[in-house]
Amino acid sequence: MGSSKLYLNPQGASARVSLHGGQVISWRNERGEELLFTSSKAYNTAIFKSPKAMRGGISICFPQFGNCGSLEQNGFARNKIWTIENDPPPLRPNDSLGKSFVDLLLKPAEEDLKCWPHGEVRIEGLETLDYLDNLCQRERFTEQGDAITFESEVDRVYLSSPQCVAILDHERKRTYVMRKEGLPDIVVWNPWEKKSKAMADFGDEEYKQMLCVDAAAIEKNITLKPGEEWTGRIELAGVPSSFCSDDLDPHLKFF
Structure with a gap:
């Protein structure tokens, strides 16, 4: 490597x-x-x-x-x-x-x-947002749950997402907070059992140990004219397990 x-x-x-x-x-x-x-x-x-x-x-x-x-x-x-x-x-x-x-x-x-040009893991901060579902030919839906949980394969793009979201791992009593700028959308992916077994570069049971949450610019392309600049930034932090979604301030600045 x-x-x-x-x-x-x-x-x-x-x-x-x-x-x-x-x-x-x-x-x-x-x-x-x-x-x-x-x-x-x-x-x-x-x-x-x-x-x-x-x-x-x-x-x-x-x-x-x-x-x-x-x-x-x-x-x-x-x-x-x-x-x-x-x-x-x-x-x-x-x-x-x-x-x-x-x-x-x-x-x-x-x-x-x-x-x-997994019931033990949940994501808070993406409630009520529209998302594109890659498992349904990128059809557009609106998130209905009060948090995102995982019971099957998930492959979505949440659009115009907030600056800050939280990923709560209840089993390990650990919370990750992701803050971002310049990247309006958030990708959420877990291959689950069937797809995990079909991927040569992925362990059959490793879908239970991971979750992809990534900031991106997908719905609208970022186009720069000569001399223009663009900044995209992601910050991931581990915080105490007592952290909850009420602590998410949409205007919160980076550490």
């Missing part, structure tokens, strides 16, 4: 980033607990060979998500070799308290430039 870099912060937490795709493949808290899912088959070189990306972790899907465009699945960025920025821009004020940062660079080739 190529080289990776390990980063530690003074509190003992760590993250490992694969330069193949600029993908975060491990995030451990100060107690050494792994907070990200990566398939047990991820390091099987018979399955994962360059330029194929690793299954799991936090990946960069750009400039498209899935097959919602004319490029390869999830775009070209996740199948390129990234480099570490040796002279990153300064951090925002108060952004360095208890945190570690790594800046990754993708230097596109000329070819790339032509393309640029």
Whole structure:
């Protein structure tokens, strides 16, 4: 899978980033607990060979998500070799308290430039939103539940989603909070039993251990004119298990 870099912060937490795709493949808290899912088959070189990306972790899907465009699945960025920025821009004020940062660079080739234009787990913050269901030919529905739970395969795109959502893992007494900017939609995916068994790069029972919740721009393309800039950002944080959806402030800024 190529080289990776390990980063530690003074509190003992760590993250490992694969330069193949600029993908975060491990995030451990100060107690050494792994907070990200990566398939047990991820390091099987018979399955994962360059330029194929690793299954799991936090990946960069750009400039498209899935097959919602004319490029390869999830775009070209996740199948390129990234480099570490040796002279990153300064951090925002108060952004360095208890945190570690790594800046990754993708230097596109000329070819790339032509393309640029479970009952125990629930998601709160997407209630009443419209979504596209990829299991029903991308038909549009409105979320009716007070939270999203999982009892079968789910493959949806929630449209015009709020800046902040929470993923509650009751079994592990753990909550993740995802904050985002510049990315209006949220993808929610779990392959469930049948599809898991059909995927060569995924363990038969691993659907019970993972859930994909990813921010994206799917319904409306992001188009830049010469000289324009666009920023997309996702921040994932682990918070105490007592956290509940009432704590979700739609105007909450990033940490």
